[in-house]
Amino acid sequence: MTTDTTPRAEPEWGVQEVQPLTGRVAGFLRGIPSWILWFLVIVWTVPTLGLFINSFRSRDAQRGSGWWLFFQDAERYGTGLTLDNYRDVLGSEATGGVANGLLNSMAIAVVATIIPIAIAAFAAYAFAWIDFRGRDGLFIFTVALLAVPTQVSLIPLLQMYAGGAHITLPLIDKTLTIFPDLDLAGTIPAVWLTHTGFALPFAIFLLHNYISGLPSDLFESARIDGADHFTIFRKIVLPLSVPVLAAFTIFQFLWTWNDYLIALTMIGGNRQNLPATVVVASLAGEFGLREELLTAGAFVITVVPLIVFFALQRFFVRGITAGSVKG
């Protein structure tokens, strides 16, 4: 008996000191967390691993047998592991080609990540540290817009990009243009503007969380030195917020890079501007013909966000830390 080192009075659950577990059982119990962790990691990775292996297999092999039997492919289907899918994905030309799609994705994601950060950082600072009447109400309203399903905005926005926005003044029946007809529909800037608008509530929410948690003594001393809000923002808040900005960069980059619906709707039939997600989805025909290419296509798209994630991961963890801990 490993636990019988201390004498025991009565076997009832009275108000008593907890005894530390010792010996082999304790060692076993201490090992459990790491077992569970690696079990979860495996469970989480198996689906992706399956896709990865299948992306090197022929269509017949993908359909005919499980991916874990890939080593039998050459024997059963005549083709072993092959780069054909990748070759066909990268060599495709319909819908403008995957290379062009990747460049478009880059053009979309980079800018659609920078604009919201620039705008949201100022707004988050204002909500956190500038006192004005109605601030809390306005903030609640702004963040509540997180809840607007993006799909409802697609058609009004497309109408605005295609023909400008005009309001007809009631009673007097005069039309006023509030957004000029810039013929943006089908262009990449239309996607930037759309992503920016959709990203702002979350960006403000996240950045505000962080910025409002910064110690207020920093601001007091700066104010005593005569710094105005802009100087405080530039000299104190911005440098301190680099982590949370990096965090938001990753989220926003992932979302805009992986977005399919917004880009397709705003760009429509203008194929030279379509991003990689749309191009890859189009690789398969109307009735699922050549669906095997989607396996390789999915990996081709995923490479860039993974690089971004690994590159910014360091900032990411630190960034969220302060924000969420302060609440």
Next chain:
Amino acid sequence: MDGLFDNRLVITIVGVVAALGISAIVFVGANRLFDLAPRKWSIFSALIGGGSALAFFGLLWGNRLINQPVTTTIVATIIGAAAGYALSLTSDPRLHLGIGALAGAVLGGLIGATLKTSTRPEFDPVALVVGVVVGLAIGFGIWAVRGRTASVTRVALFWGALGWVFGAFLVPDLGGGDQAWAVIAATIGGALFGAWVGTFPNPDANARREIALGSRKYIFLTPALAFIAMTLIIPLIRTGFLSLQSGPPVDLSFTGLTNYADIFTDPTILNLENWTNMFTSQLFWAGVVVLIIGIVVARISGQRTGEGFGINGGSLSALAFGVILLGFAFFAVMRGTISNNLWWIFAVTLFSTGAGLAVAVLADRSRGETIAKSFIFMPMAISFVGAGIIWRFMYIARPETKEQTGVLNSIWVQIGKWSASNTASIIIALILAVIVAGILYIGWTGRQARRSSVVAGAIVAALPLIWLIYRFLGPGIGGVEIVDGVAVASPIFFLTESPFNNFWMMVVFIWIQTGFAMVIFSAAIKGVPADLTEAAGIDGASESQVFWRITVPSIAPTIGVVTTTLIVTVLKVFDIPKVMTNGNFDTQVLANEMWQRAFTELDFGLGSALAFILFLGVLPVMWINIRRMQRQREAVR
């Protein structure tokens, strides 16, 4: 291809430069501009004058109302700047009034002279008189209500000007008038507005500082609010309007709340009939049993520590498990789009938060932390197109007679075959029995050490294994049947068998979102001050006690943030149901229903009503979340 490549790069670079440049110009420029107010009032005043003229003429230009827009706008800007500068030089009220009226009249005349033929107003004396009279009446009405503090001249000028513009330009038909009247009307209107501006004296040093300070909130907030208004608020209002209408898109007519009534009476969207079936399901009673175990354990450990109810790993896992079982029993019988959505919220939020927290805690300071977290995070980097294909390979089923090509069915069928074979099932039952014995031994040592959490954990872990042993030795598992003396295990149709196909789709979303929860939790845990946990450790608290007594309370706000963010995301879930079943087989959710109504069937009325329900559904969640956040903020300050 080279040209194309350059083209994309150019777009990206131009975009980045423009984005950074415009925001720098807007923010830095506006801030610098208002910095001038206290120190160099004349320059500030000139810039504001020029800027206002530029903005107003820019609006006319954008509306295509004036001829020669470039020259006109430049001239107007210069005049505005000159007027602003002149106003700042004198403090004589009459001179002020004069300069304002003169500049306004010139600018007005400029508009009148360049107004396009198609926008010249007709002369309408009745409208003019009525406009001015109504304008003045409103103005003085407000003035009276406000306590008659403002100067009479100022009120008269402003509201008179407004009424004049209304009567001269907005009410009459445009395009029929002659140029002379256009010039006269615009000159008078401009002079009135200019004079109104002239009634304001130059501010003193204090007021200037006020201007400089008070402007910042507008500078900081306007760009964000403008974008939000454009992409979210205006479309939302439009959606609200559309939801009250019916018919094809070119021929909508107001039908009031019909769309909402249709939604709530449609049994495929909301069906409350079958909830009593819950009481006949095994899941429900299993949930009740586990919940009771959890309560008992919590009571016992609570007695020991002197609290009424002991929350620790053992009791909480039993309680959570029980709640999950009950929830699933409930949602499995409640069919319909809305209950599907609620099930999504229940399951995804619970599992993603739970798994995210578990990984964050387990990985914390363990070996290979970064690697483990990266793998859990990876699904977030995969697009929904990719996720759809990945899970097809997981869920695919093949007939009994063929080899299974889906991972899950392959395992399931193999288990079924084992349970049908006598030797295999006995071997497995024996292995399981040994494991159960081990677990019970751990539980027993835990009892010796008065660690109720260990006991409860052991019981909760042992129960399903005992059930498995029973299934292996008894009725078998994996849907096996004996056909012609051969054991055949039937696969699970993950995506077509209602109601649990809903859950299998949630699994995909959980798989993606856990990474999000994990990253945030992991960071929060790292933010818990180390001295707190170490001090507790020295005081003899076990690791699980440290976790439940110190870590969890410290990260409680984060749990709230993650939960609410997930609820909002899940309520809007669209891509996965769309890609995997498109709402077939009882898996419809609100966002996809809305998409189908509005975009496939072009029924914008019903689609908008569904969208609005979705939005209204999220509001309380957001409100609770933000209230909580504010309370914390107040507590911190």
Next chain:
Amino acid sequence: MKRFRSVVILLFAFALIVAACSDDEGDSGEATTTTAGESTETTAAASLEGTAVTVFGPESSDNEAGAMQDALNIFAEANGMTITYTGARDFSDQINAQAAGGNPPDIAVFPQPGKVIDFGTQGFILPIPAELVDFSRPQWPGGTLETVSALDEVWALPNKTDLKSVVWYNSQIFADGGYTVPTTLDDLWALSTQMIADGVTPWCVGIESGPATGWAFTDWMEDVTLRLQGPDFYDQWVANEVTFDDERVQEIGQTIIDIWNTPGNTFAAGGTIAATPFGDNGEPLANGDCAMHRQASFFAAFFPEGTTVGPGQQIDTFYFPSADDTRPVLTAGTYVSAFRDAPEVWAVMQYLTSAEYSTERQRAQAARVGGGANSGYLSANLQQDLSVYNDLEKFFVETLQNADPARFDASDLMPAAVGAGSFWTEGTSAVNGDKTVADAFAAIQASWPSS
């Protein structure tokens, strides 16, 4: 002073932005005239030099979209213009968004005539000028243009045809069992029964198709309805004059499901019919898990690599037989409609419906597929050059051209709420046994738009 200068620069920049934002003076004639009006300019008398036309459609894979672009390039190069084809997988949702959002392409390729009629009556697309109708009518089998006519106008021109009344069979099984190709529907059912008795699984059936799951069931419904109840009944059914809760309609649904559920009748590669991706029927048919599979002419691409398809090959086909001496054929296909009234648009429209297009498209697509295999493209155009087709494809084209009568896929003619919605989903419920046929079809009828 330095500060002042920076402010001036700022204002200047702002002025530039404003200037850039509204560069063109006056109202540029908006290209998207969505009001219906007889077009004055029609076929290409004017020079098309330097013009550009955009085409948007559902065919997106390299073979299909690429061949379409190839065929369009031939016309574009001959006329010194540019034509860009964009294919998107979510075309049918996207064209709604683009039309409602005011950003339509010049020409859209519609796979659903029902949608064409909706768009026509709602004023999104332009009616086809009489000259073009006269150009197209003699080139296509009778009834092709009537399918897309409403309000006394023709709203689209035919562009491509699929043949649906095809049964693919494993010729080895037929040879081994001594089975002969059936010539009447009764023969076909008798053959199924015979096969079951012989221990051969006659049919492969699978109707899963992701978001469009169920369409393969509706195809069966349509083909059988056309045979058992005749074309007039079929037309009334499409128009909802014969409703879905009509006994005769329910009976056909029940017949099909009963046949499918007969023990030994069906091999479903995904375990159940509803869970089997329709494309996964090719492999079991080639492997001999079943003897026959009823699927459209494009199915040749779904057989495993190395399978030979064609008359006398491993996989052969026969016409889905009729119940009497008529030869009804179920078809599908695409139609092109115009959103912009311009000479270059009508010129491209004319090309897209012409025999030259059919020939060039098939030539290009066959070259892309290679090896003389089925290209996946098919056209019923009567004046096209048949030499660009292989033997099997020639059989398909002839079946299409000799149809008596031909009817378009009913689900593509019905309103989207039914044809791309409840008919698929409720049909799937009935096949899956989640609902009875009566309940499922009553639900389809209930979803029929009231107006």
